[in-house]
Amino acid sequence: MILLTGITGNNGGATANALLEKGVQFRALVRDLNKARDWSAKGVELVKGDLEDPESVKAALQGVDRAVLILPNGEDQQRLELSFIETARQAGLAWILKLSSPEAIRGTTSPIPLAHIAAEDAIMASGMNWTFVRPSFFMQNFRSSPAACKASGKLSMPMGNGTVALTDCADAGAFIAHVLTDDNPARHYGQCYNITGPDPVMDFNDIAKIIGEVIGQNVEYDDCDPHAFQEAIRPFHRNDWHSDAVARLFAEIASGETPGVKTNTFQEMMGRPGTSLKEYLTKIA
Numbered sequence: 001m002i003l004l005t006g007i008t009g010n011n012g013g014a015t016a017n018a019l020l021e022k023g024v025q026f027r028a029l030v031r032d033l034n035k036a037r038d039w040s041a042k043g044v045e046l047v048k049g050d051l052e053d054p055e056s057v058k059a060a061l062q063g064v065d066r067a068v069l070i071l072p073n074g075e076d077q078q079r080l081e082l083s084f085i086e087t088a089r090q091a092g093l094a095w096i097l098k099l100s101s102p103e104a105i106r107g108t109t110s111p112i113p114l115a116h117i118a119a120e121d122a123i124m125a126s127g128m129n130w131t132f133v134r135p136s137f138f139m140q141n142f143r144s145s146p147a148a149c150k151a152s153g154k155l156s157m158p159m160g161n162g163t164v165a166l167t168d169c170a171d172a173g174a175f176i177a178h179v180l181t182d183d184n185p186a187r188h189y190g191q192c193y194n195i196t197g198p199d200p201v202m203d204f205n206d207i208a209k210i211i212g213e214v215i216g217q218n219v220e221y222d223d224c225d226p227h228a229f230q231e232a233i234r235p236f237h238r239n240d241w242h243s244d245a246v247a248r249l250f251a252e253i254a255s256g257e258t259p260g261v262k263t264n265t266f267q268e269m270m271g272r273p274g275t276s277l278k279e280y281l282t283k284i285a
């Protein structure tokens with residue numbers, strides 16, 4: 001039995017859709033059964049639980065041999081992931097798959113990648129079989145850009161001359177489902193998969209151009225002031241910790257410290273290319 005966390009979010013939802021398409025039965029731990037009721041209607045076994053409550057995690061893990069750990073960024077992400085890992089270890093879980101980030105590189109001082117590194121270290125030390133899936137910068141980060149660019153003609157982000165490789169969360173979910181349901185799971189044990197879509201590494205002029213092509217009007221990249229940008233997006237973040245942590249990540253991209261690396265891993269494993277940014281934006285337009 002598979003246990004999925006994060007089904008009401010981007011990547012957990014995408015993983016669930018891909019598992020359902022494959023006809024695979026699985027269980028999902030959710031904090032709010034009502035919020036997840038559409039999944040129940042699709043035949044997903046829902047278990048009420050919260051990573052804040054190890055007893056609920058322990059109950060959800062009964063009869064489970066594979067679990068997917070997905071949590072949002074936050075000051076509690078590291079603590080909650082370490083708690084889940086310890087509960088899973090004690091429960092004798094055979095295989096844990098964690099959604100991580102390619103920025104989880106030793107030497108970083110950024111809080112989000114540091115939390116991923118701590119969780120990856122705990123998983124590797126746990127004795128459980130493990131797989132890390134590390135998608136690059138999500139295309140979903142641009143989900144509101146077409147409307148905003150239509151209004152202003154500008155893609156305003158404080159990214160300097162920084163570059164990124166991009167992944168559609170739907171591809172990340174399809175990839176996780178593919179790995180989880182492989183007839184030969186052992187070939188994924190101890191693997192760290194950095195995945196991206198098919199686009200080359202792009203700067204934000206390139207991205208503005210693609211948005212412009214999709215919305216049918218010229219879009220210029222506006223390398224805006226980081227502090228003004230942070231204040232503008234603060235209301236959309238969970239709290240100040242989240243807002244500051246995202247600003248740190250963006251500053252690292254702008255400075256060229258994390259230039260993004262395109263990989264062929266998705267294409268090689270899935271036998272098809274991932275979704276390009278243009279395809280993603282066209283899909284959501």
Ligand SMILES: NC(=O)c1ccc[n+]([C@@H]2O[C@H](COP(=O)([O-])OP(=O)(O)OC[C@H]3O[C@@H](n4cnc5c(N)ncnc54)[C@H](OP(=O)(O)O)[C@@H]3O)[C@@H](O)[C@H]2O)c1
Nearest residue numbers: 006007008009010011031050051071072101135136137138
């Ligand atoms: N942004 C990027 O470009 C990027 C790139 C690579 C990797 N990542 C990583 O992707 C991860 C976020 O994935 P996502 O975008 O799929 O997240 P998301 O859409 O924010 O979804 C988070 C999920 O976690 C659940 N959750 C939150 N707190 C919980 C708790 N205490 N107990 C149980 N479930 C809980 C949420 O449930 P509720 O509905 O109950 O809130 C929701 O289902 C982060 O770790 C991030 O570092 C991000």
